[in-house]
Amino acid sequence: MPIVRTALTAGALTAALASPAHAHDGPGCGSGLTVPGAEKQVAACLDDLTTAGTTGSGHTVPADWAGLHAAGTRNPAGVPGIQLDGYFPDTSTTNANNGWNHDAQFVVRLPERWNGGLVVAGSPGTRRQYANDFTISDWALAKGYAYAATDKGNTGTEFYKDGRRPGDAVVEWNDRLTQLTRAARKVVAERYGRSPRRTYAAGISNGGYLVRWQLENHPELYDGGIDAEGTLWRAGGPNLFTYLPPILRAYPSYAATGDPSAHKALLKADLAPGSEFLWPFHDQIYWGLTQRIYREEFDPAYTGEEAAYNYAARPKKVHRAVARVALTGRIRKPLITLQGTYDSLLPIKTDSDFYAKLVRVGGKASYRYYRVEAANHVDGLYDSYPDRLRPLLPCMRSAFTALESWTQGGTPPPASATLSRPASGDIVNTCSLDS
Structure with missing residues (x-):
């Protein structure tokens, strides 16, 4: 987001x-x-x-x-x-x-x-x-x-x-x-x-969340959707409030000294091993601000430090506020989800991995999920780390072409998979959904 x-x-x-x-x-x-x-x-x-x-x-x-x-x-x-x-x-x-x-x-x-x-x-x-x-x-x-x-x-x-x-x-x-x-x-x-003849919803981050919600709640309007790294809201978790406060608590110690226990806590919060080089940027730009403004939206009565926020202990009315926008996984039109394994704003384990499980349990439509190795949340960061990252956008475009064939011609996309980062080629503009 x-x-x-x-x-x-x-x-x-x-x-x-x-x-x-x-x-x-x-x-x-x-x-x-x-x-x-x-x-x-x-x-x-x-x-x-x-x-x-x-x-x-x-x-x-x-x-x-x-x-x-x-x-x-x-x-x-x-x-x-x-x-x-x-x-x-x-x-x-x-x-x-x-x-x-x-x-x-x-x-x-x-x-x-x-x-x-x-x-x-x-x-x-x-x-x-x-x-x-x-x-x-x-x-x-x-x-x-x-x-x-x-x-x-x-x-x-x-x-x-x-x-x-x-x-x-x-x-x-x-x-x-x-x-x-x-x-x-x-x-x-x-x-x-x-x-x-065909109407598709497509979106990135909060826009991806919107695609998920629409296909769960208004399938009559759409023929399918592309969800790129959509935000996951669940009243009982996981959500932003279950992982951002632990990150905010642990990161200062890790940044200052490389504290192994702090590093372990950051990985426990589902930041991906190998994504450490992205953490300073996210600490400066995203983590604290994201926690504060979304906490203001769902829990404006809280007055403590954001790093000390304990969502599980907050009043039931806070959880009810989140429940108003929560996702269920019960999609009713075909959906393709993509997310990068190095996403350090919405960690993949606590986001799309979890949503894919919800769809497998309750979804009533076809679904594919592609985990894109070494993609992160914002493609603009690729320019700073071209040897470590890959953009998500070309995979999103390949997924859209696959969705067209799926919904218009009945040709199913490749099976859900983790897409390995290619060792060569134009990864900025091409992406194969075959792992």
């Missing part, structure tokens, strides 16, 4: 939407399209809906997707079509994109050459609606899919201030993706004259 970096270029985007370069107004440019339920929307016809074009025309915010891909990632370009930006009614104002200072913002992209499908996504971490533009939107658009994404209804490191009771902000995340999916399916039908 990468935490959002601030300093978004809202002013530049507002100016671009008012008079964008490489955009066209007039007949056929989306002015007649309506996103059902939207309080505001702005339409533009663009020469290129991918980030190669929208970065220059002002129809994306690169800060939203910064750090989520390796520098050498090759992306398609040159996909003309219509972009709809807007927002649904909401009372919170954490999202400054487009100069609107309004949450529940969305983006819908409708390529001229449509393949009959739709891909929907929620943002990872606490980022905004353009966060998946480089990792998911570009690739889906080039394949001919319509694409829609939401900011989840609240953003930034104070997202927990949204809502009236503990858990409300995260409950809204799920509601907003459901809302957008229904609306996007209708606007697609309006644009192309028929409803999408």
Whole structure:
């Protein structure tokens, strides 16, 4: 769940939407399209809906997707079509994109050459609606899919201030993706004259959590999903609160002296052996902040040190708040999960390994799970450690192609497996699901 970096270029985007370069107004440019339920929307016809074009025309915010891909990632370009930006009614104002200072913002992209499908996504971490533009939107658009994404209804490191009771902000995340999916399916039908033949949910980190939740709770809206390192919430654990406090307690001693007992405690918290080189970054950027802001969301009454937090001992109302957003594993449409073995924010043993067990027990649809050796939570770190890491994104794209064949042609993907890190080749842009 990468935490959002601030300093978004809202002013530049507002100016671009008012008079964008490489955009066209007039007949056929989306002015007649309506996103059902939207309080505001702005339409533009663009020469290129991918980030190669929208970065220059002002129809994306690169800060939203910064750090989520390796520098050498090759992306398609040159996909003309219509972009709809807007927002649904909401009372919170954490999202400054487009100069609107309004949450529940969305983006819908409708390529001229449509393949009959739709891909929907929620943002990872606490980022905004353009966060998946480089990792998911570009690739889906080039394949001919319509694409829609939401900011989840609240953003930034104070997202927990949204809502009236503990858990409300995260409950809204799920509601907003459901809302957008229904609306996007209708606007697609309006644009192309028929409803999408296939609708897929795809997401990374908190976006992966959303995919899991949607396929458990609203399978009627989707034909399948791609869950990349989705966050696991369970009222009885495991969850962030069962492993982050032990990490926060042990790491200072390990960092200062290499204390073997502290190292043992960190491994007991399910950090992977061999991932030690990633721990300083996560200590500086993620662990403490993540613990605090999610604890504020589910347990705002707690006043002690975050490292001393004992989830098991907290009042039942805290556990009930987590239960409101908990996952069960009872998916009802095909799902492919991927996670890196070196994930040091959401350790794989206490996250996707556990979720895969839940699916095997209660799932009512087909499932595959690929453990990606030496991938971590944020692909941007690959550039700092190219000899030790591998990006997760190419495996996510291979999984999407496999999901298409699975749901459209009946060809099952390779069996669930741990995908070994290749000794050679272009691991930034290729990934085989055959272990």
